[in-house]
Amino acid sequence: MDMYNHTIISEFILVGLSDSQELQLFLFVVFLYIYIITVSGNVYLILAYRFSPNLHTPMYFYLANFSFLDICYITGTVPKMLSNFLSEEKTISVYGCAIQMYCVWLFGGTECYILAAMAYDRYNAICHPLLYKVIMNNETCTLLIIGSWIIGAANSLIHTVLTFSLTFCSNKINHFFCDVPPVLELSCTSTWINELVIFLIGGCVVIGSFIWIMISYIKIILTVVKVHSRSGGSKTFSTCTSHLIVVTIFYGSGIFMYFRPKSSYGMDQDRLISVMYTVIAPMLNPMVYSLRNSEVKLAMKRIWSQLIKL
Template sequence: MNNGNGTTVTEFILEGLSEIPELQFFLFCIFLCIYIITVLGNASIILIYKFSPNLRTPMYFYLSNFSLLEICYVSATAPKMLQNMVTGRKTIPLHGCFVQMYSVLFLAGTEFFVLAAMAYDRYNAICHPLLYSIIMNKALCIQLLCGSWVIGAANALVHTLLAYMLPFCSNKIQHFFCDVPPLLKLSCINTWINELGMFVVGGSVTGGSFILTLISYIKIILTILNIQSSSGRKKAFSTCTSHLTVVAIFYGSIFFMYLRPKSSYAMHHDRLVAVMYTIIAPLLNPFIYSLRNKDVKVAVTKILQRMAAWKY
């Protein structure tokens, strides 16, 4: 790639979370454990859904697919980061960098609308319980899921192509993975088109899914407030708290990271924020849903009982 006033970039250097050599092994151990727990935790939710007939509902259909997304999402960044920590060789090929960028943006965009679909599912379960099974039929569930994947793919393609067309004056990325904001810092030209793309396209995807989620929960809260018994209100709201927690963590960090002007980027702070939505959020997902969900606990107990029966 000939970059005009810049240099010909064939690979990038990822600085990682820290440039202090003494910290690399310590960070490697911590994030390796986090990665293993994240994959195993989310894989457990998928297996619990598969082997538990009582969980074959739209809510757990979306949860199992969301867990699959989380495994792919954390795997788009963590393995490369861990490799760089343990080997000390922090380079990534030019095309590999943009593949990683596309993967992260694609999976994140898809997760936004899966979260919106999960909110819509809870809205129908609480606001239209008698019509729930008719509204949230199998065909609609699949259509909403496929739509989420298509929107995520299109959103990622726009940002990746715009970034790929930039000329770069440096190849040192102040981050632990190839992301749009740190790459904009390396450009030799004004990146207003890329920033406009983040605000218009990225903002529409992020803001649109957030508004859909917000509308669902406003209607849910209004319905819950009209429930006469306090136990009924508590039971209805308890079915939403896990999802609300995941929404708050994911959207909060994403909004902070992307919907800001380039001049306000501070990479040493942004790396910590990026860790939250790329590493920590996927880690928390299985714990949030399993520890606060009675149905999952019952399903796990039944699976363990069956395993014990097979053993003896």
């Protein structure tokens, strides 16, 4: 296609999850319900950490930050999706699209490294219990959180700027939010630089943090194998299982979505896969961590009883 055969685009059209008008109201109810559950569950975890002194440890500090990030992450996509379910136009301005893309990649990249920080915390707690409080002090925990946000912000800025430096010949995005792969599909010009950056810089963020998590858990497993007490080993695995469930859902869907050739972009299953890491994962996180954690459940019961008394 001739790179000059285009018009200036002021807004994009988001196709959404389905073209069927009959499904729009049903999907609106489903995703509204998911959004309310996700925000409520994560707020509850933040409150449990804030008002329970016994939870003021590095593990729950990371969990509270992770919950805040999940609220931001799902808010970056679902509210706009909900409004589009009830709208006939389903449009988003170019600037709105750029902001949404930046936010989603910011929260996604930051989440990668907070998950890595959580794995590092579990590694030190299990493999170096006597030095744990020295290694994971307040300064270290804070620096790991700040570093996660800086990496996420830099990664997001690079991808967003490169994407919106392209020339677009169409404004119909085959997705429910402004993500890099479906927006690249609209370009009249070559996108090989964008694809290369996704593989190189995006790979460092996603694959790099994933490798760090795997190394941490391999060392944890090797340490647990040496534990003679079955109950001790079982308790350790139970503590780490929740984190591994979240990692599997988030990284599995994210790696499939971004680290493949451009020729396979735009398929209908991409939208369903994106739902896994942008909507389902943030919803499951508070359930996974609270239902499998007696300390969190006890803290939540205390908060709930105090709210009832008010």
